[in-house]
Amino acid sequence: MVGGGQGAFIGAVHRIAARIDDEYELVCGAFSSDPEKSKLSGAQLGIPASRTYGSYQEMYENELLLPEAERVQVISIVTPNHVHFGPAKMAMESGFSVILDKPIAFSLAEALELKKISGHTGKRLALTHTYTGYPMVKEARQLVASGKLGEIRKVYAEYPQGWLSTFEEGGTNKQASWRTDPSQSGIAGAMGDIGTHAFNLAEYVTGLQVARLCADINIVVAGRKLDDDGTAMLKFNNGASGVLFATQVAAGEENNVKIRVYGEKGGLEWQQSDANTLVVKSLTGPAEIYRTGGKYLGSFATHNTRTPGGHPEGYLEAFANIYRNFALTVRADLDHERPAPECLDFPGIEEGIRGMAFIERVIESGKSDNKWIDLKIE
């Protein structure tokens, strides 16, 4: 693990996600850029001092000296955005597979570079767009792909939060500080932090790609350096249209990412606050309530569920689904087998590139007087 020392939120989440299905063992780490803090964090996590490193470079180099059977296989990178590219690049070049917290990099250029590196090293990379790890989101995607809704016409994706409604940065709130700091987050604040999740969710569920967008990007709280709010009208590559909004100043909102999709024959609705439910709407009959664990669900939802119906699974399990599917895929690679489609179903470099393109274009659109901007990736 790179990053994730004391005080980090997402590092702990990654570790739980890795443990849930017993496919991973945490064997080494460079938990902080401060070697002293890294040692302390390693000790707390029960990692031997010999494998607690002061930097990712040191870690990779030392691990490569170990016998293959003992050596780390997958590197989990949970640092702020500006420290994604370096450790991911070097990890793949050192022969390790990579799990990377989103967004994939600091810029689209870095993301495209990672694609090249993955290509020539043959190493895989998973990106933790957690929300597409929920079983009912996977069911939604499978339903759309099956044609049940007909051709898709409308997509509404939203991600409201309220925790940045006041000026939190610069104090003890480490999460607020780095996420609003351009030198650590990149060119986008809310749009990079949570807007990309909504974007990923929209493209994942529909199987479509955003072709054009028109955005309104705002800094609502005085003194903030990056956007804390934004909306984008979307045009998809099949002609469908949609709206995406992400905000961190919706006072009183927690984290209720939500998607609605409508096609010629019906619609669907999913939201994280009721994560085990997918409402499937029909042009003619009553709406149906699909529930995690239902025996009528498709192969993707079923593969990603651990308990029978009525035992709610949540955010950590959705996160764990990415870890588990990545493990099953890497294992299949090692066994020279073709991974099942249900195992290959984790976000990776392509999703990372599209996310970075979204960030760059949506910020560009926010500053532009022109209405529509193409989301194209050269």
Add this chain to the structure above:
Amino acid sequence: MVGGGQGAFIGAVHRIAARIDDEYELVCGAFSSDPEKSKLSGAQLGIPASRTYGSYQEMYENELLLPEAERVQVISIVTPNHVHFGPAKMAMESGFSVILDKPIAFSLAEALELKKISGHTGKRLALTHTYTGYPMVKEARQLVASGKLGEIRKVYAEYPQGWLSTFEEGGTNKQASWRTDPSQSGIAGAMGDIGTHAFNLAEYVTGLQVARLCADINIVVAGRKLDDDGTAMLKFNNGASGVLFATQVAAGEENNVKIRVYGEKGGLEWQQSDANTLVVKSLTGPAEIYRTGGKYLGSFATHNTRTPGGHPEGYLEAFANIYRNFALTVRADLDHERPAPECLDFPGIEEGIRGMAFIERVIESGKSDNKWIDLKIE
């Protein structure tokens, strides 16, 4: 009543709304532009043949010949949009008060003309933007006005329907036919029919005005002549931003108009499908569930409720609130009293003008390559 003969949906709704609080008696009508049909409808409604007329002109002229105590006092106009201006203008000029189905007219110019006529005749006009008639919407407005949410920052208004997901016009579906016909509806379809409701709701609850907008307007169903879908990004006169969408092609959706408003200190959420509930969110504490009939509610919600808490009131009662408040206001006028603020709280000509301006600008924006268009009324 003008319009509202057999087969009409909204005419029957107006009549129920007028009856609920026993403030009105239906005494005459020109129920159809076809005198034969008008007679038939009048007979069904128990109106004497002598006061069932073949045209509104005939009705106004004949009613003026009656003694004042017997004469109709309020004219309810429930015709398609292109027959709003004429009967409303002549009604006011004939000395009648007017209740008009929304939108107020066929064009902004007509709406501005009605304002002048109201001004010099001194007659009042109510516009049935029903959704602002719900007690919990009134509570929302009063809460915002009280400063409980702090300065408003974000407004999300939406109005999804699915009933025009297929090509319905030209057949037996009278509702679909006139609403998609430019000669009866005007320049807008969905945006005029339901978008104006969402717009009115947003301005009513926040007490703000939309200053600029940027819209994406679509005809989704092939062959349709007017928009059946649209989205507008909004900028309000206090600097707040927002999104409004209205669509009639969200297959499986009924009529769930919804609004969310966020300020510096909290937020609120209301939707018609749970009309007796207003969720009030806080930056720091738990959200609260305000309910119709609650003793903690403000004067506007209380004034507009007929039953104790837990006895749900619905669409017809919201509609009736407009009728009742208009009656109380007109009665106060007759008694030379100043109507209470709770009675004066019905949509009128100003709301009608803003609605027409919204329609004209949002359609203009939909056709434009420029991003932001001012919503100004010359």
Add this chain to the structure above:
Amino acid sequence: MVGGGQGAFIGAVHRIAARIDDEYELVCGAFSSDPEKSKLSGAQLGIPASRTYGSYQEMYENELLLPEAERVQVISIVTPNHVHFGPAKMAMESGFSVILDKPIAFSLAEALELKKISGHTGKRLALTHTYTGYPMVKEARQLVASGKLGEIRKVYAEYPQGWLSTFEEGGTNKQASWRTDPSQSGIAGAMGDIGTHAFNLAEYVTGLQVARLCADINIVVAGRKLDDDGTAMLKFNNGASGVLFATQVAAGEENNVKIRVYGEKGGLEWQQSDANTLVVKSLTGPAEIYRTGGKYLGSFATHNTRTPGGHPEGYLEAFANIYRNFALTVRADLDHERPAPECLDFPGIEEGIRGMAFIERVIESGKSDNKWIDLKIE
């Protein structure tokens, strides 16, 4: 109308319900046992002084002197329970049809007597068990009757209120005072006031009859004279079992009557707080959300709905359905036609008798050390 003067809650509800569908006109009343108050109430309601009476006896006698075309046809009785039998008996004997607020009488004996009087006078009587007037409750009954759920096994009916959590009686709260007074309410408090509604709902939806019960009846608030809380375990005539509870001391609850029914093949759930929704559950597939106005609904729900899907109807409309169906039935009688099943679908004397039997037996069971008591009506 008998009763329903100033300060009465349910009288005003009856009048709105009667007006909604324009099938009734309020022509006369004995609004209070105090002639002075009756006159005042009549004047407020726009009833001529000549037809505002000081007692129901006076009203019936005088109305019978009027020509048949002018005479009142239907008597609406909205007095406390101890003044149900007298005016209902005399009304039927005078040739009037009767709408009676529930429960039908002060005792089972009175209810049985009313049945006899109805039998030999040929006059009809409707009882306002409002909750079975909701379209989705009617749909539930029709679904069960259709066999969709298979043989019924379990029934859970509940009616929680909180408004009597403190000692309210004896003061200005007229509602609390008479409902907790044995001389006006009869032998039961909560069980008579709201328990009978839950009982009626359970028998209506399932089409079954309660055969035996075992009850726990409580006076929770010190000083109260009648039960304010109770639970009954139920056995139905087909062998199904169930639970019914009604309480007025569930602090914070409004009026959320709810029913759940389960059969061999599925279940259903309805509650007043979401009155336009019926959730239909399946042993094998996803649950379905039936909604008022849906085109897939049966004839009973459709007959009892005034607006298209998504325009919520509430308590007053449910109440109005009883009034409307009674009017359609009485009118068919007058026309010597057979009323349609959908019109005949209102609670009447049989439901009233069963309600009184429930009250007597449930109170008896509450006092008994024996477990099961038969609900038989001699």
Add this chain to the structure above:
Amino acid sequence: MVGGGQGAFIGAVHRIAARIDDEYELVCGAFSSDPEKSKLSGAQLGIPASRTYGSYQEMYENELLLPEAERVQVISIVTPNHVHFGPAKMAMESGFSVILDKPIAFSLAEALELKKISGHTGKRLALTHTYTGYPMVKEARQLVASGKLGEIRKVYAEYPQGWLSTFEEGGTNKQASWRTDPSQSGIAGAMGDIGTHAFNLAEYVTGLQVARLCADINIVVAGRKLDDDGTAMLKFNNGASGVLFATQVAAGEENNVKIRVYGEKGGLEWQQSDANTLVVKSLTGPAEIYRTGGKYLGSFATHNTRTPGGHPEGYLEAFANIYRNFALTVRADLDHERPAPECLDFPGIEEGIRGMAFIERVIESGKSDNKWIDLKIE
């Protein structure tokens, strides 16, 4: 681990729960009474063959031969009910701490015996009544204890399932087979399997004890040997009353355990299908929505939450809370420290004894013609 081999549901749940917080390592197991199957399961779980045993006796004996630092410390017993007592007794006598799937034993007598053994060995025992592991259930308990609701008056606990609506036993459904088999489950079916959870939830949240009960216990599905449905009316030791029902024949229901509690000043409502929400109701003001992760929550909810508000935690995390708190307590014991109240907050032998007493009395009541039966433990 004792039990939990291939095909077992709850064994896998225990293992995930143990892993989530990294407080446990699975080091040995007797996964099946069939040594061959045990070996296979151990191999799958990555346990060395040397520590995969054919019986719990063999396991305990062999583990005791290992140096203390390598030896297993906590035994997790996940067998059917008839194999709870033996391995738990011997584990404690061998010096191991015990985590036991509920119910604690096959009979009340066994449970009382385990208490004695725990007493003289000084070993702790945790019982996985999972539902009291949810943060919002803990908040509910803390709120009641704080007096916020005033003296408790009413308790409604329910646990509806539908998965045994048809005759499932004797086939491939291993879960159905043992749970309906008296030789493995004991004298109760649904009441033991899920009724005890509802019972534990009711006593945990209220801090009260059930003093008397009156039950209706049914075998609904023909051919079944144990109850699949039951209801009990309850009287608590403070005079409060309540209802508990548990059923496995509510066709279409999943696993939605739910509790409602009402006191003099307010009420609360929690259900597993919306596990991160606790609705707190007030006699006078609006209800409040408490949410997992809220900064306004008490110490118990906060201690048992891993993620910020809006990241739903579910069943596995609730299960993990029992494991984690037990580990923290055992660790404090080893360190000769007093465990914090938040750590000691896991179900144990006392809860197990009360659960067994409930099972025995509720079944006895179901067979009795007497109304009330005392729930006393000699």
